[in-house]
Amino acid sequence: MLFRRRRRREQAERVAEETPQTPAREHGPWDADEPHPDHDRIDLGGLRLPHNPAFDVRLASVGDQHVGVVALWQESSLQLQALAAPKSSGLWEEIRAKVLNAAKTLEEREGPFGVELAGKVTVEGTERPARYLGIDGPRWFLLAVINGKAAADEELAAAFIDFVKDIVVVRGDEPMAREEPIPLRRPSEQSADPDHQPDLNPFKRGPEISEIR
Template sequence: MRLRRKAVDADDVAVEGVAEETAGPDESAGPRDLAGAGPFDVDDLPEDGVARLDLGSLLVAPSDGRELRVQVDEASGAVRAVLLATDAGALELRAFAAPRNGDLWSEIRPQIAADAARRGGTATEREGRFGTELVCEVRLTRPDGQTGTQTSRVIGINGPRWLLRATLLGDPARDPETAGAWEAAIEQVAVRRGNHAMPVGEQLPLSLPEGATPRAVPAT
């Protein structure tokens, strides 16, 4: 598995110098067992034998068949998101600062729905493996000029002073009933909030793994 660094509005670049790991979520995982299930706070991470890649605020387990990528802002160079991707779909991961006692996910769901509506789309709530989530459908223009609809499933999970937002794209968004392996990948994530004060809703910082170096590859 390669770790690829994807710059926003720029070509992809691969990141070399990261050891390949194959330990990851159980591809046959069924309904969620809440007892001992993730995602985890880094301070409560169990000794489960899963090798996770340290990306700052997120520790992510690579899995067979999925390419681990990071999305980088071209202007600032800041890492904006972590993705697990295949030709059929992708899982985007971000974490945000949240109140110690609160339900940030319930507060921001209407904001996400309103944003979809502003773009001429829809957002529908459904109950899933992690509770209430949003299924968004937004019209977009493809690189070839054709218009289409992008479907995404936005999942929010409240943790101790953090919110993990996981967005599924492609097949796992269009067909939730067959997305168990993708949801299992979310359960393997650990979040590092840190002890410093941050405004509620601010994204927790991400970083490239130590020793990783970019290498240009053809855009996909």
């Protein structure tokens, strides 16, 4: 009888582990270790991005290191960078102050992820609209910058906002310096996770990720 109860308890625990947990929040960005919607995403290592066939997604690189992502759409761009953050506090308040000091034409306002910065920035002598969205997560910080028409048009911006809301950040357990970019990789590069099995369907078209430097 004792063994039967133990077997039932083990079976119940196994079922609980295999059953997807309901997300505790309405939207992300999600931490890889928290319950989040389970659907196919573009796996870039430190970031897992939702699929949007309208976006031209590119990896931004410095030397041999991939440090960010740029999504191009409708004469606009969405720049993404995930950084390591300390356990005790987030980075957005500090980074926001630095951005405001460098671009005094930006102003703080309330946005879908809390306080954001919006206004115009000067790039190569030309002013253009920009929105800075900062999201503090557990030991990570995600910066999303919208440039171009979508920065001043809420309808266009909605596609980028929805994209950001479904991003999964994979911080990992490796020690990292404060504000160090979380490593990214091309989808074709082998995953360091032994439990990660690549999609071996030869007839399925994979994400086309180009590169900018």
